[in-house]
Amino acid sequence: METTILTVEEDVVGPSTIPEASCHPGKEPIRVDNDVEGRAETPSDRMENGADGKILDDMPSMPLLPSNAQAQNQNKGGNFTSGDHRTQNLLARKQWIAQQRKSLPIAAVEKRLVDEVRKNDTLIIVGETGSGKTTQLPQFLCNSGFCHDGLLIGITQPRRVAAVTVAKRVAEECNVELGQKVGYAIRFEDVTSSSTRIKYMTDGLLVREALLDPFLSNYSTIVVDEAHERTVHTDVLLGLLKKVQHERSLIIVKRQNPCHTAAKKLIMPDKEDKTQSINNLKPYQNAKLTPLKLIIMSASLDARGFSEYFDGAKAVHIQGRQYPVDVLYTYHPEPDYLDATLITIFQIHLGEGPGDILAFLTGQEEIESVERLVHERARQLPEGSQKILTAPIYSSLPSEQQMNVFKPAPSGSRKVILATNIAETSVTIPGIKYVIDPGLVKARSYNPVTGMESLIIIPTSKAQALQRSGRAGREGPGKCFRLYPESEFGKLMDSTVPEIKRCNLSNVVLQLKALGIKDIFSFDFMEKPSRTGIVKSMEQLYLLGALTDSGELSDPVGLQMARLPLDPIYSKALIIAHEFKCLEEMLIVVAMLSVESIFHFPREKIEEATAAKKSFSSTEGDHITLVNVYRASAECLEKSKAANSKEKTMEKSLNKWCRDNFINSRSLRHARDVHRQIKGHMQQMGLSISSCGDDMVQFRRCLTASFFLNAALKQPDGSYRALLSGQNVQIHPSSVLRAKKPDCIIFNELIRTSQNYVRNVTRIDPLWLPELAPQSFAED
Template structure:
């Protein structure tokens, strides 16, 4: 492999003049343009590698109930296979082809692309469904969704009877929801097949009722699913992976058939550094400009670890461009990460104007989940941000770790999609050999409480005996069961409690948030808790740009509550609501609803900008609030407000978050009461320097230090009063 120079020519300077991000061109289309676009899409589809094996794949699906498809990046499997199956008649009697994705971004972007290819409006024949956002209808036949959403659908429809085919895409990513979903689908498929066999047996009178019942008792296939009273058509199950090793999935499904679909991969030159880089962000910035100034045409894809890094590099690129000659400034930035609004995510797929180059700043979402055209150069610093949960300490660590070899290969492959490319790995070749072969499955490094609650709701009594693809640790399962018991979701014999456990399972939230909402109806503060939970469920509401740090802190003080972060978030939400209500009154004579909505959004964005509030997160919180409010109304919980009596709200927080309480120590630190960990209040908290006696917190995270985030002050004595079952036991 060729090697890069250790540092290379530094085409960067340190001027800090901000320039607005250049917008990508998006020319309006006339009717002729639309026809031309359809022709382009048709040619693109026909040129995909998967198009040449269309008939074979359709036949394989007809012949096998379970099929493993290993499709290399760029094969077209995600967009084309569902269309092949739809056209081949796999949606009889209004049945649906469901395709799961690990990430929201992929579900949305792929659905939009497929709808465009089919020439239909999104939400009709082709749609998507993710948490708090649904673009489907009764006519939807190809449905993209997150794996977590399909798990929730199973709560209402245990046999997933609407689906004729379910495709689990990106299975190699091994998210916790994907792993659990595979176990669920294995049971659903067997149960549906058994319903067909049992009905045939009864109809043909080939067995007595007694024998049938004995078969049902001992049948492994029904496992946790109740006996079918109806006949369901067999379910076709397709597992798609970009990893070349399908053996694990094949063995899990009893030696299922595996087929390989060639990708469209051109030669990619791999470059390594001679020595390890001390600052990979700086090295990435240098490499961006080396490529821009020295290499031929083609877009650049840079892998970074998260939103903060992406926004930082984006700003530095803009600053650096100001120091270059005018003719060398034709470089556009396009970020993509999971919490970015979909309309902004679309910018990465738009071609740059003639003579310009695009640099895409992405998290690992761009490894396999979405395909970005035009990329010829990949910069891979070799790191990823990963969450790891310690069940003993009850603490989640958010740490930056090296990628696996499989991830590195996926990243480099992105440079060879449309022609020969280059990948610049910002580490020595010797370090590549030391990388793990694959990423550790999420189920082995996360809090399982939410997943276990859903499994219990599905009727899985024996969690440890559940047929996981790879079993999580017994300690992690036991810790989560203990937490759910303490929250009142489980009975003494580990069954779902009635009504609390069933109510918690119905809400698409972390169990502790669900319990907070249920209790809030008793504390007469459900209106406030709905807002708090919605705001806690999104990315950070406040942003603090380095160059305007003091201004941002001053703006935050306008909303700050001396009682803590939860009430501060409520203040922000209500201030935004009052602003929009005032505008609605002013625009009362405006008859065009679309105009009113557009004006409101513009005013809200301006208000957010002035107050250093993340408008995207605030809008998302509003959407979540609307959906969760609908859930609690359906459950019959009375929605009332505590008004100015914030004491009731804080007491409700203590009753709900009692496992997340921390007490001030003599030296000024805090001790998390459940785990005994010595922690600090996070610097972003309004209570950071207040040194209150006792707080509850939203999460305990280890980054550079052990921090508790989103805190509210409580009275220490409330804990024994409101959670005696835990604190009396703790002594």
């Protein structure tokens, strides 16, 4: 791999990039190389964004800018703001932005970077934290003519919040209105227009776009940011982009030289390669196509892998701006990492200078228990010692409580943030000087043979450990305490196993099929998922009717399923529900099943929360319970609407309703978004939204016809046997059927934590199975 290090001139201010680690017992030079540029939205950011009281899912945002903060304060004071003042503020802010841009490490290498992009069709950029690559590179390219003929520069992000906040920032830097020259597109939100040239978006969304425009012909350049995170979308996208880039250049060759064999084949393919031409090529033969520039931005540890995948593409390295972080290890392995975390918290608290602590734990339960222990031990501190506060953060925690991590600790006290992985990339918390890293993470894994998902606690990768320690060096020099010996660090995997190798592939296969890829096994993945995984998902798609006997996408079912942004089994459920005349109910169920944890159970109010959930419970099972919750919330909104409330008031009354009923308002809002979107798709497909009314037998029969792949029978010992996989399972304690234990059930999720559990369960009549799914349950 050819690597160029683009160095920043000496006179650029800012701390050095490569911190020397002072470790115990030995020394290991650690290069802190994390890659995140946003941070979670703080309450003041939200005021700035005008989203008062609305918690945006872990919304990161660029740092508050001083002049604007000033303006905020003035407005808050209720004093009049003179036009002059405002102009001055705006001017000051503009200058400040220009100055910030100039001082970014990437600014010094603009010309050379643009040259590299011109020279290389594919370029790997290793940009350290704070280098400014995400915000600056697209502007450099746009200014250098990469947006010619109305073509776009697309930049993909793994997270919505990043796409939105970076787009906002760049629009401001360009001094344009968001949605004009600079815009963004994420699910449920498209803030672009015909004048958009720089478009930030989620990687999943670009995959979806490729379904409509297989050559991505609107784009001159695509930048895949945070590629090292290797989400399943990133991996699908990389394979797709490689293919599109190749095909676009072939078409251009063909135009210049009509006799070129490969190009000829592409446009007039052999019989067995028919899909390509019919689906993709014809409409584009005359379109203006340019070679596709690809830029992959990654963390340093993974650059080599990307370069190899893209046929030895050149990599350039851009320095970042990160303060040094001392990394310390333990002498011996710690048998009890929770206890070790607790001890380290108090060692820092009593022995180190001011600064908040961030401790990485694996889940809610650990966080709650460490939080209790910290409080207990804090009480034993001598009178007059500095106070210690805790702030937990994990994804399913309601947003209002998540916001506590951003409140600065009162003077004379120290804040300890107890976090899951959410604080690794999604949320950046200011004020962190110390990081405690036990070196573990809860990860999802998937067994394609049994269809069993599990959540297991495994060691982090090196890249993750670096990412975590980097969290201590955002605002000044910091310290990271790794609760394992230094020798263990060397044994860690370089990077986390890509998600595509540990998830159900049904959706990936369905999408690739819809993109015209006939042979999934020979698709050029950066890392190939297991053959078994592909075979199993194809089997599942076949059983759902999405694939024909010969493995082609079926018409219309397969095509319809591919159009829906849902798990294939849910897409099929909707199509079936139309036949059963209960699409209204199924739409609600699918929306509610597509989001995280609707119910919230805070430990200290567990009884109230249980009672609240009981009021929605259906004796038939969890699916109808979810319908009850959705309808009750809709009723609450209707009432508010009837009282002529404004949008904001309605939102508030819904939030209050959620609090009163222990419903996670963020999840519910998300479910409402999904519902609206999918309903739109259904109507576009011409499927009428019918309701089965009170006929819950009809609805349960429909659930059976939809989820027959997940049927289970009660065993004499009270456990269940999943009929198609043979797994022995229990009903998850969160299910309303946990105590009832009906004879036969269907479920939506099979997950192993402490035991094999099935979640989201409904009671069915076992005789319905051979009747409604004869292909799997032949009568005998």
